[in-house]
Amino acid sequence: MTAENTIHPSKWMKTDDAGLYCVPGDFYIDPMQPVDTALVTHGHADHARAGHKRVFAHPQTMAIMTTRYGDDMAEVQIPVPYRESVEFDEVTTTDSNSASTEQGQRKIKVTFYPAGHILGSSQLLIEYAGYRLVISGDYKRRHDPTCPPFEVVPCDVLITEATFGLPVFAHPPIEQEIQKLLHSLDVFPTRCHLVGTYALGKCQRVILALREAGYTKPIYLHGALLKLCDLYEREGIALGDIIPVSEVEDKASLAGEIVLAPPSALADRWSRSLPHVRAVLASGWMQIRARAKQRNAELPLIISDHCDWPELLQTLTEVNPSEVWVTHGREDALMYQAQKMGFKARALSLVGYDEAAQEE
Amino acid sequence: MRAFSDLLEQLYYTAGTKAKAQLILHYLATTPDPDRGWAIAAMAGTLRFDFFKRNTVKKLITERVDSELFAMSYDYVGEVSETVAHLWPEFTPDKTLPSLSEVVDTFANVSKQKVASTLANYLTIMTPSQRWALLKLGTRGLRIGVPARSIKQILAEYGNQDITEIEKLWHGVTPPYTDLLAWLEGNAPKPDISNAVTFHPVMLSHPIAQSDIDDFIPEQWQIEHKFDGIRVQLVCNTTKEEPEKALFSRTGDDISHAFPDLLDSVNANMVVDNMVLDGELLVMHNDEVNTFNALQQRLNKKKPTAALMKTNPAGLIVYDALVLEGKQLTDSPLVTRRKALEAWFDKNGIQEQDNKSRLHLSECLSADSPTELKALHKRVCENRAVEGLMIKRSSSSYVPGRPKGQWYKWKRDPLVVDAVMMYAQRGHGKRSSFYSDYTFGAWQDEQLLPIGKAYSGFTDEELKKLDNWVRRNAIGRFGPVREVKKELVLEVAFDAVHPSKRHKSGVALRFPRIHRIRWDKPANEADTLSNVKALIEQ
Numbered sequence: 001m002t003a004e005n006t007i008h009p010s011k012w013m014k015t016d017d018a019g020l021y022c023v024p025g026d027f028y029i030d031p032m033q034p035v036d037t038a039l040v041t042h043g044h045a046d047h048a049r050a051g052h053k054r055v056f057a058h059p060q061t062m063a064i065m066t067t068r069y070g071d072d073m074a075e076v077q078i079p080v081p082y083r084e085s086v087e088f089d090e091v092t093t094t095d096s097n098s099a100s101t102e103q104g105q106r107k108i109k110v111t112f113y114p115a116g117h118i119l120g121s122s123q124l125l126i127e128y129a130g131y132r133l134v135i136s137g138d139y140k141r142r143h144d145p146t147c148p149p150f151e152v153v154p155c156d157v158l159i160t161e162a163t164f165g166l167p168v169f170a171h172p173p174i175e176q177e178i179q180k181l182l183h184s185l186d187v188f189p190t191r192c193h194l195v196g197t198y199a200l201g202k203c204q205r206v207i208l209a210l211r212e213a214g215y216t217k218p219i220y221l222h223g224a225l226l227k228l229c230d231l232y233e234r235e236g237i238a239l240g241d242i243i244p245v246s247e248v249e250d251k252a253s254l255a256g257e258i259v260l261a262p263p264s265a266l267a268d269r270w271s272r273s274l275p276h277v278r279a280v281l282a283s284g285w286m287q288i289r290a291r292a293k294q295r296n297a298e299l300p301l302i303i304s305d306h307c308d309w310p311e312l313l314q315t316l317t318e319v320n321p322s323e324v325w326v327t328h329g330r331e332d333a334l335m336y337q338a339q340k341m342g343f344k345a346r347a348l349s350l351v352g353y354d355e356a357a358q359e360e
Numbered sequence: 361m362r363a364f365s366d367l368l369e370q371l372y373y374t375a376g377t378k379a380k381a382q383l384i385l386h387y388l389a390t391t392p393d394p395d396r397g398w399a400i401a402a403m404a405g406t407l408r409f410d411f412f413k414r415n416t417v418k419k420l421i422t423e424r425v426d427s428e429l430f431a432m433s434y435d436y437v438g439e440v441s442e443t444v445a446h447l448w449p450e451f452t453p454d455k456t457l458p459s460l461s462e463v464v465d466t467f468a469n470v471s472k473q474k475v476a477s478t479l480a481n482y483l484t485i486m487t488p489s490q491r492w493a494l495l496k497l498g499t500r501g502l503r504i505g506v507p508a509r510s511i512k513q514i515l516a517e518y519g520n521q522d523i524t525e526i527e528k529l530w531h532g533v534t535p536p537y538t539d540l541l542a543w544l545e546g547n548a549p550k551p552d553i554s555n556a557v558t559f560h561p562v563m564l565s566h567p568i569a570q571s572d573i574d575d576f577i578p579e580q581w582q583i584e585h586k587f588d589g590i591r592v593q594l595v596c597n598t599t600k601e602e603p604e605k606a607l608f609s610r611t612g613d614d615i616s617h618a619f620p621d622l623l624d625s626v627n628a629n630m631v632v633d634n635m636v637l638d639g640e641l642l643v644m645h646n647d648e649v650n651t652f653n654a655l656q657q658r659l660n661k662k663k664p665t666a667a668l669m670k671t672n673p674a675g676l677i678v679y680d681a682l683v684l685e686g687k688q689l690t691d692s693p694l695v696t697r698r699k700a701l702e703a704w705f706d707k708n709g710i711q712e713q714d715n716k717s718r719l720h721l722s723e724c725l726s727a728d729s730p731t732e733l734k735a736l737h738k739r740v741c742e743n744r745a746v747e748g749l750m751i752k753r754s755s756s757s758y759v760p761g762r763p764k765g766q767w768y769k770w771k772r773d774p775l776v777v778d779a780v781m782m783y784a785q786r787g788h789g790k791r792s793s794f795y796s797d798y799t800f801g802a803w804q805d806e807q808l809l810p811i812g813k814a815y816s817g818f819t820d821e822e823l824k825k826l827d828n829w830v831r832r833n834a835i836g837r838f839g840p841v842r843e844v845k846k847e848l849v850l851e852v853a854f855d856a857v858h859p860s861k862r863h864k865s866g867v868a869l870r871f872p873r874i875h876r877i878r879w880d881k882p883a884n885e886a887d888t889l890s891n892v893k894a895l896i897e898q
Contacts, residue, residue: 167425168433168446170488184370187386188379267786287446288437289372289492294840296786298373333432340426 006130009157013126013133015348020135020159020327024128025088025108027056029135037088039110041137042121043068043200056080058112060120060235064200067231082122082148085111090128115139116150117305118201119235125153133157134319140304141311142174145208146201146237150315158321159348163306164284165326165334171284171308177301178209181280184299185256188278192254194271195280196263196297199225201305203260204232206282207239209303210258218243220254222261222270251275267296284308316341361486363391364399364460365493371504380506381514388518388541395460397536402497403504404511405613406535411467411498412475417444420480424449441501444483445491454485461536467498509611519544524561524760527612531595532556557595557604559612560636560682560690561760565767568751572768576730582694582754583725583733584679585740586769588652588747588856588870589642590659594622594676598632599686607641617662622674625718630708636682638758639722644675647720649745651897652870653858678705679722679750682758690758697758698724725749741772744897747855748772774853775895776875777887780808781848783841784830787815795830795842796823798874800850802865802889808846809865809889817853817873826877849878849886857895867892 012023019031027037034051041047041057043064048057050069057065059079066073080086088108108128115121117138124135132155139150139161164171185193197203203225210219218241221229226244233239245251245259255275265271266279281297284304292300307315316324316338323344326334331347338345367387374380384403388396401407421430421444430447437443458466463482470478479498483491496502512530516523521544532553533540542548591610597603605623607616616623619641626632643654654672658664664672681701682690689697702721710717725740727733733751740746748771756766779800787796797815801808818826829848836843853875860868867889 166433166436167429168437168443170446172487187370187383287488289442290438292373296375296840298375298379299370300373330432330436333429336428336432 007128009126009128009131009133012128013159020348022088022108022126022128024090024106025110025126026091027088029124030137038074039124040065041115041124041135042117044118044138044198047137050074054078056086056110058082058120058122061122062120063231063235064120064228067227080110080112082112082114085109113151113153114148116141116144116147118144119146119204119232119237121147123151123153125155131156133159134321135159136161136315138163138306139315140307141314142171144205144305145212146204146232152315152318155319155321157323157325158316158319159325159327160312160315160334161306161328162312162326162331162334163328164304164308165312165330167309167333167337169284169287169308170310171287171302171304174205174209174303175213177282177303178206178213180299180301181210181258182213182215184278184280185258188256190255191276191278192257192259192274193280193299194259194261194266194274194277195282195301196266196295197225197260197282199262200228202282202303204229204237204239205305206260206301206303207242208237211240215258216240217257220245220248220257220259222259222265224262224265225260245274263295313337313341316343361457361460361463361490361494363387364395364402364497365487365490367399368493368496368502368504369489371506377506377510380504381510381517384506384511384514385518388514393538393541394536397538397541398460398464400511400515400537401535402500402502403506404508405500405502406508407464407497407500408535409468410500411463412479414440414499416476416479417441417495417499420444420476420483421447441492441495441499444495445488448483448488448491450484451487452484453487457485457490458482463494463497507611508613512612515540515544519546527559527561529553529558530612531558531606531608531614557597557606559593559595559606559608559614561612562591562593562610562638563680563756563758563760563767564762565750565752565769566762566764568768568770572751573733573770574730576727576733576751578726578728580754582698582752583727583736584722584750584752585677585725585746586748586750586771587640587642587649587677588745589640589649589655589677592639592641592676593682594626594635594637594639594678596626596632596635598628599634603632615659618658618664619674620664621669622676622718631685631704634683634686636684637676637678637719638680638682639676639678639719642675642677643672644677644718644720645673646716649675649677651745651858652856653868656858673718675718675720677720677722680758693755693757694752695754737770744856746772771855774855774875775857776851776853777802777811777892777895778849778878778881778885779811779852780846780883780886781830781844781850782808782810782846783838783843784826784834785841794823794827796827798826798850799841800852801846802887802892803884804865804889810863811865811867811889811892812852812854812869812872814850814852814872814874817875818877822877847883849881849883850874851876851878856897857892859896865889865892867896 014021018028018033018035020029028035029039030041030047031038037054038052039056043061048065050073052074054076055074056078062077062079090106111125112122115123115137123137126133134153134155141150197206220243251273252275271277278298280299281295282301282303286292286300287302324338325348327348335345370383371380425447434443512526513523516526533551539551543550593608596605607619609615643650658672681697684700684704705721727736737749751768753766779802781798782801783799784795785797787794799810799813801810833845834842852872854869854872856870858868
């Protein structure tokens with residue numbers, strides 16, 4: 001690799017109002033506005049939007065997007081399985097720095113790898129002009145029965161998320177959190193345990209963890225969770241006996257049962273029809289007491305689909321890039337720590353990743 | 361320690377007194393002595409010493425964690441104990457976590473030099489929530505929303521006793537309360553506290569009704585001022601080798617530490633013996649009564665500075681005696697107790713309008729007819745330091761609780777202003793999910809400034825309407841707080857207005873409640889801040 005035909009990624013990866021943009025490939029990663037070409041890492045709404053012309057995504061992510069936004073969510077939908085690549089022709093620019101001048105047109109090669117965040121979640125490896133750049137997307141390093149584990153992909157530049165990028169965040173094992181819920185059912189056998197979970201990923205992971213803990217009773221679901229649970233089942237992830245709350249005629253019979261609903265439904269009028277609700281919330285934010293209290297969680301379960309601090313550091317060490325770009329979350333602390341560990345680090349601020357709106 | 365930490369964890373997040381009680385009852389039934397007794401002490405605030413200082417904790421963490429990362433974390437978490445609990449870098453889980461009582465014993469006996477290393481060892485074998493529990497316990501900073509009175513209520517329920525029984529015993533028993541719990545479980549006789557300085561449950565009054573005023577027969581009643589302080593009980597026993605004195609709030613909380621000036625005034629020069637006085641605690645400059653606001657400054661301080669005691673000296677207006685010179689008086693009629701009280705003041709050379717004494721005998725007023733009683737009420741209420749009248753049956757014996765037809769309070773008419781609703785927040789318990797806590801403001805030029813918050817005074821039916829109005833007129837959100845359109849006028853009643861530096865409006869209302877909802881009134885016709893300020897008592 002010689003200096004004249006390599007171009008550092010800081011020259012060809014940009015951010016703008018729509019999001020992270022690869023200039024020579026003319027595509028965006030997880031854009032927030034409709035664009036011509038979008039590469040989507042996973043199906044959460046703060047990453048996957050409808051209305052793009054062309055979408056490249058893992059087949060399961062594509063299925064999530066069509067489930068949520070309809071079959072016509074993008075004109076062209078190109079599924080890319082894990083470890084497979086797509087190539088983009090280099091867009092010729094007037095930039096004299098362009099690598100194509102001497103060797104004819106070069107390609108931008110993008111490969112999808114598992115990220116361990118939710119069903120279909122992917123990291124993207126972009127190879128161009130002598131550099132390997134990995135966009136982690138959202139990821140975690142723990143076991144998750146709904147998706148293959150995060151794969152360490154060697155690279156020069158790693159763009160990592162930092163949602164829980166503070167050393168105070170250390171997520172306990174999910175088994176321990178599920179035991180808290182089961183214990184609460186013992187102590188409050190007549191209360192309906194209403195668990196706030198995000199519809200995509202968290203909901204299904206909580207159901208599976210309950211099943212693994214030996215909970216075989218039916219689990220009741222708010223209507224907003226049904227479609228995605230169906231999708232998971234179609235993808236071969238068995239969730240056991242799940243029943244829509246709307247099909248329960250006598251709501252009083254839900255005393256002592258587990259009901260899953262989107263977090264917003266916890267304080268909503270919808271929950272008033274349930275008997276003697278105990279408000280449970282499953283989220284990584286629940287680790288901070290005041291946060292949990294603000295959300296009116298009576299029983300906070302620290303269950304996250306993101307890396308905690310130790311996992312972020314583990315990833316830096318294992319991937320061992322020469323440079324780290326830190327995005328949405330608490331960038332400051334992770335940048336500070338990455339520099340302490342000897343990495344070149346900078347913050348990459350992206351629009352649209354608001355904590356309150358963030359699905360985990 | 362594990363069970364205690366689990367309990368705190370659940371209490372912290374559980375809303376509602378009943379649910380909290382359920383958790384504590386479950387804990388009491390499943391936890392052995394002496395751990396459960398120490399837990400009660402921790403929750404009721406009756407632990408006698410700090411295990412370690414806050415500074416020790418800060419020093420330990422800064423030795424272990426990068427100061428930048430600590431600062432960023434603390435900034436996000438907002439609380440030191442929790443930040444430390446999460447950041448503590450060493451974790452060697454120990455299957456045999458020490459029991460709560462072992463922890464208490466260890467810190468009670470450890471030498472000063474070893475406090476820090478002992479704490480560090482504990483933090484290392486604990487999970488974050490256990491660490492948090494230890495840090496809160498050790499600095500006596502536990503706030504779990506269970507007041508001391510609720511703990512007593514829960515103990516009463518646990519032993520199927522009346523709460524007055526627990527209250528009678530409470531200050532005669534000490535942590536870890538093994539004797540008390542054994543009695544509650546029916547395994548031991550009631551603890552003997554005959555010689556202890558304890559709180560006696562107080563007798564309370566009913567609001568007076570118009571018919572009570574009309575039926576007033578002068579010779580049957582004792583009339584006194586109702587002052588706007590707090591009801592306290594002064595309990596002394598000088599017959600012991602170590603004379604004991606204590607001041608209790610009406611709920612039985614020991615507030616002695618906050619009022620050493622008052623307690624010191626009961627000294628060896630006085631005839632005391634065994635004594636229980638019932639009275640009103642106030643800030644008093646000689647015999648002049650200051651406002652509740654002045655008292656509030658004293659109540660906020662656990663340990664008052666000399667300067668504060670000088671500017672806001674505590675005084676007690678005594679209106680009843682339960683025990684005097686070792687003699688139990690509760691079964692005697694009020695008229696007899698009053699005579700005994702007057703004789704005791706005489707004997708100790710405290711004259712009415714005595715300038716030096718901290719103790720003052722409550723003045724008896726007179727009215728010869730219902731009409732005169734009304735005139736008297738009107739007259740005394742002109743004095744802003746007075747909250748109204750107390751009218752007590754002369755034949756009443758001292759009965760804890762709120763017996764009917766014995767004591768009446770006749771408060772001054774409340775002050776009212778028309779204020780505009782600004783923010784609303786959801787309530788708790790049966791009101792959760794209803795917007796039931798309202799912040800309201802008064803106009804200053806074109807701007808509304810919040811003057812208070814109220815969550816009572818309306819019916820369930822009105823609450824539904826208010827909740828609905830909030831939902832339809834919300835314009836913003838700050839965490840759990842909704843901002844609403846500045847359109848709804850609330851007629852707010854309150855007992856007094858005080859100047860306040862804490863609030864932007866510069867005023868604080870005492871006991872504000874919703875008096876009426878003025879669906880009809882345009883917001884721009886609500887009161888101005890200067891209207892409100894004009895009501896400040898001088």
